[in-house]
Amino acid sequence: MSTEVDIIQLPILFALMFVLFFGIGFILNMLLKTTWFPVYVYILVVIPYMVYWLWEAGESLLTNITQYQITDYITFIGGLVGAILSGLAIKKLRNQGYKMF
Numbered sequence: 001m002s003t004e005v006d007i008i009q010l011p012i013l014f015a016l017m018f019v020l021f022f023g024i025g026f027i028l029n030m031l032l033k034t035t036w037f038p039v040y041v042y043i044l045v046v047i048p049y050m051v052y053w054l055w056e057a058g059e060s061l062l063t064n065i066t067q068y069q070i071t072d073y074i075t076f077i078g079g080l081v082g083a084i085l086s087g088l089a090i091k092k093l094r095n096q097g098y099k100m101f
Contacts (some may be wrong), residue, residue, distance in 0.1 A: 022086045038083045042080055096098065
C-alpha cells in the first residue's frame with residue numbers, strides 16, 4: 001500500500017487534501033447552489049474509488065483493511081474535513097446575505 005512517510009509529510013498531506021477538497025467543494029457549492037453536495041460526492045464516490053484502487057485482489061476483507069496505513073487515513077480525513085468545511089462556509093455566507101453563494 002503506502003510507503004514510509006516522514007512525520008513532516010503528514011501535516012502537509014493533510015493540509016493539501018483539505019485545501020483541495022475545500023476549494024473543489026466551495027466551487028461546486030457556488031455553481032450548483034447546494035450546500036452538502038461535495039460531502040455526499042466525497043463519501044459516495046471518492047472514498048469508495050480510493051478503497052477500490054488500493055484494494056488487492058485475492059486478499060480477504062480483514063487483510064485489506066489492516067493493510068491501510070496512517071497516510072491513507074490522513075488523506076481520507078483531510079479531504080472529508082475540507083468538504084465539510086466548504087459546506088459550512090457556504091452556509092454561513094448565505095446566512096449573512098450573500099446571494100451569489
